[in-house]
Amino acid sequence: MNSKGIYEQYDKAADLLKFLTSSNVRTSILLSLNESSKNLTGLKQDLNLESSTIIHSTSKLEKRDLIFKNGENYSLSQIGKIFTIKLVNLIKTMDSIKNHEKLWLNHEIDGIPKDLITNLGDLRKSSLIEADSMDIHKPHTNFIQLLEYVKKMKGVSPVYHPDFPEIIKILVSNGTYVQLIVTNPILRILNRGVLTEVYSKKNFELYVTNEHVKEAFTVADDFFSLGLFIVNGIYDYSIDLVSDDKNAIAWGEKLFEYYLKRSKKVN
Numbered sequence: 001m002n003s004k005g006i007y008e009q010y011d012k013a014a015d016l017l018k019f020l021t022s023s024n025v026r027t028s029i030l031l032s033l034n035e036s037s038k039n040l041t042g043l044k045q046d047l048n049l050e051s052s053t054i055i056h057s058t059s060k061l062e063k064r065d066l067i068f069k070n071g072e073n074y075s076l077s078q079i080g081k082i083f084t085i086k087l088v089n090l091i092k093t094m095d096s097i098k099n100h101e102k103l104w105l106n107h108e109i110d111g112i113p114k115d116l117i118t119n120l121g122d123l124r125k126s127s128l129i130e131a132d133s134m135d136i137h138k139p140h141t142n143f144i145q146l147l148e149y150v151k152k153m154k155g156v157s158p159v160y161h162p163d164f165p166e167i168i169k170i171l172v173s174n175g176t177y178v179q180l181i182v183t184n185p186i187l188r189i190l191n192r193g194v195l196t197e198v199y200s201k202k203n204f205e206l207y208v209t210n211e212h213v214k215e216a217f218t219v220a221d222d223f224f225s226l227g228l229f230i231v232n233g234i235y236d237y238s239i240d241l242v243s244d245d246k247n248a249i250a251w252g253e254k255l256f257e258y259y260l261k262r263s264k265k266v267n
Contacts, residue, residue: 058074066079096122100241127241168204199266
């Protein structure tokens with residue numbers, strides 16, 4: 001959709017957007033009712049607000065058909081449920097961006113599909129592992145430690161590290177199921193012999209993609225790790241986003257599947 005179409009849609013939606021976001025009380029009521037229907041006492045206890053404040057806001061929400069009252073209980077309308085689901089997603093996404101601003105601000109995200117950008121909130125329970133003057137290899141060292149006991153590993157890599165082949169060999173020899181997607185330049189390096197001895201192993205699968213990959217990431221049974229290129233085109237070895245949260249791991253699985261569909265297996 002072109003920008004003109006978006007502007008026209010915004011004009012139609014602007015009033016409701018302002019209504020939803022200009023009042024903390026109205027937003028809090030929607031979020032509370034998203035958990036369950038509540039009467040006035042339940043809302044007071046949940047939100048720690050005066051009755052008059054809640055009644056004033058619920059009246060406005062009712063007029064907008066976002067909530068309705070059945071007896072003594074307030075509930076989200078069907079439209080209210082849709083808006084609140086979107087609102088929750090936006091809040092989670094903004095929280096994730098704020099928590100990891102150092103990563104998202106100056107790094108490439110063009111390789112991440114838009115539907116996963118939309119669900120960036122799934123990464124909010126992640127940590128940034130950063131290099132410092134006392135340990136410039138901290139992200140890499142942490143990554144090696146995370147791999148020590150994994151039973152399965154899925155990775156996408158547009159970059160090459162000297163430790164890379166040996167790590168894969170150890171994982172495969174220890175019985176870890178490894179699926180690896182690389183770009184053509186990385187495949188040419190691997191084909192020189194640095195990894196060919198594991199090509200025939202049943203627990204190793206190698207794929208190549210023609211996509212312009214702008215992130216290096218690993219999804220394992222118990223963690224997700226993501227590294228990005230700086231906007232100047234250089235891969236940033238100094239910072240990784242890492243998480244053991246199930247939502248982050250699921251997000252990483254979806255990103256891997258995105259690239260797997262755009263890859264072909266190396267025989």
